[in-house]
Amino acid sequence: MSVRAPFIVLATLSLSACVSQPSPPPQIPLGAAFASAALPAGGMTQVRLEQVWWRDFNDPVLSQVIEDALLGNLDITAAAARLQQAAGASRVATSALLPSGSVSASGAAQRQSLDDPLARIASMSPDYERTNDQFGLSAAASWELDVFGRLSAARRAAGANQAAAEADVAGARLSVAAEIANAYVTARELQARARIAATRIRTTDDVLKLVALRYDEGSASRFELDQAQADASASIARLPLIEAARDETYNRIDLLSGRAPGHAAAILGEGAIPEALAFTSEDGPASLLVRRPDIVAAERRLAAADARVTEAVTAYYPRLTIQGLVGFLSSGLSGLVSEDALQTAGSAGLSGRLFDFGAARGGVEAARGRTREAAAGYKATVLRAASEAEDGFSRAARSHLHALALAESEAALARATTTARTAYDLGGLSLKDALDVQRRLLDIEDTAAAARADATRASIGLARVLGGGWSTRDFSQAGGAPCPAATSAAGVSCEG
Template structure:
């Protein structure tokens, strides 16, 4: 009786001790989970104080703006290049968006990022594997095992072995390391997607700007060519006056010098035009030579209205580069959380099941089955600062991404304000220069008539020609500057990226 009571007491103590051990183990794991969660705060997008309105938005809404133009601008904001009302430009931009190689590179990066996010999501799920084997082995009789086994009756030194098996392993995400890795991969994918939109916006803006450059150069070539023709007529007039003894040889030399100097301008402009055309071909992903035929000749397109439809705060989600920068911050924050989780143990569950037999016929019998179930807990014990260094490195990269984001926001806001002022001032300059060119054209005609009548000197006539050319050149450049400022404005405002993304 005493023996049974003693055995019962021992059994109760063992059961109690086992329960205590399980309780302590569960408390330990739960405590680690709470510690891990406490050190991984939820991500919050960085906050930026934006002004309530664009400071220079009203600069473009002066005498040049009109309600009808504003309505057109907003209606086609997603395809802003159509607001220039230039079919050639529209065709060039659409072709570039379909064939540009920089956009192709951005799309390839997006595919890589999406694959990375899929891999990160799969890392949180069990991994199931299967295998099969068939082997034929012949045992040596010269080693110790072979010598011993050969003494056993019925020993066969040739053995066939067949097996089938399946296994599964699963890392339990106790401390959120895998979840953080998935968040980082998703942020990378979102940033790469914004990168594709950013590449499209950049290419469209570069095509438009280069096209405007080409049109400006063509217009300047036309102005120089017209002045060459005018100076050639004046040269003939001076030659006639010289043959009659009315003009001096100095006048002939002056006209010839101006004519040669003006002719020297054309080759430089033609070389610049060729460079712009080749740039257009590169942006369109094709060999040089096609752009010259595609664009033909034409005037500089008139700059459209640039009227922002929203407050500056919407710029944070309107520009793909700012979205990509914010996603870079999110990815860096998630990788910091992943590094923090790396200082805690990792729990892995594994299971194996299979069959193994020396005979195919008995491979699926009950006696051929085998299996195992295991759980493993691994973690750093003596890392000598490696884990802490990894955490600090990721925190530094997060702070770097955050500073880059704030810098990008400031730069974007400045680009918007600058584009507003540049557009307004270029329009004003073009208007004044147009008036100046008109007056100088009348003055030149009067100077030509007066010179032919002998009322003024040749120097006055040539000066009128030079001033007119400068005014005409300035007018074309100012018009092109206004159009380029509009392109910069559309690009700074995001180019309707949310509209196209939706």
């Protein structure tokens, strides 16, 4: 053996270790805290974000609708099916690192043709048997030794894909819960606006009757009568569009719940718009790396792509496979399991590329390109998540302040309407002025209902962009991969 041989072996093993080394995810600088989280929220109730965040709204019907949808939604079902596929692929990749074995049994009977020249010669022997039986029983094993880390890299890639699929399931659940919650709030908003529209119809109809009576008595002008008629007709025109939007929202809830239309209206009944909540996050933007399922999925897909680069690089190196066989082969069943019928075999094979016209290099370049694409996708996902979180805090705080201001306006106009009605009845205020105050009140009631719903939807949006209380701790406990490498790089614990 040459003196240089040990050094060649050591260099090869060192290269193998380098080839199988996973690359860390890209570093993305994030702020220490959410700037918009410090915005005044007008006394909005603050709640720590948990996985079942929708229960904090203290609306049993909302909780029922969301939890029913989590069981029946078809997007979640499809995501779970993709997880099942990824888990199966991961198991296949893991099994490739271990020896594979097979057992076989056979029995055959052959009657030889005497027209065969060899059989014609053999038939001249007195011991010649034209009919032959043969029975066999054997076990074989094969094992590819993972010298250069190809199989380990494939297993890492499959495991990372499984982890990404599991995060996708969590992401689908979060999205469905948020979409159902938004639809529920919209349904309650439209119910409130339909009630306001119905009140507007009754009010304008009463005014029309009163003006018509005064017109008949000669104390009201034709102009006043026409104006009252126009207001009554306009009020009637509002309601059908609101009811159509409400029915569409009911159907949306049924669709998200994985059932045919026609159930949501009975399940929801009538109810109030849930109050807005200020969901809090004790950690800064770096916590999104472990709390947003889409970020975890993107990081795991990046890890899978990186492992595929390693797998592609190993195409340059040979593969070592060992095989073994033990069994029995006999012309009769009675002597099948005997020392004379025993047969064994063993082999070791080394195979590698002689030339491939650049196929291996092309595979490596393609894998590296996919890794760069995954890295760009990961960065974009992180930055988008940070931006969405800032937007979520801002919108939640400012929407609540907007709703508070409109509520104060609504209360003031309600008082003004009472005063105007009294003044009109006493003759101290014209009908036009009294109707203007009434119209403004109904308009502000409608706008305030929409603002309350917007504030609650902003709370739901904040829960969604903060990850819905999900974390990689739950991910690991559910059988996923360990904490993504990006979490330690950002100084964030998976247990957070």
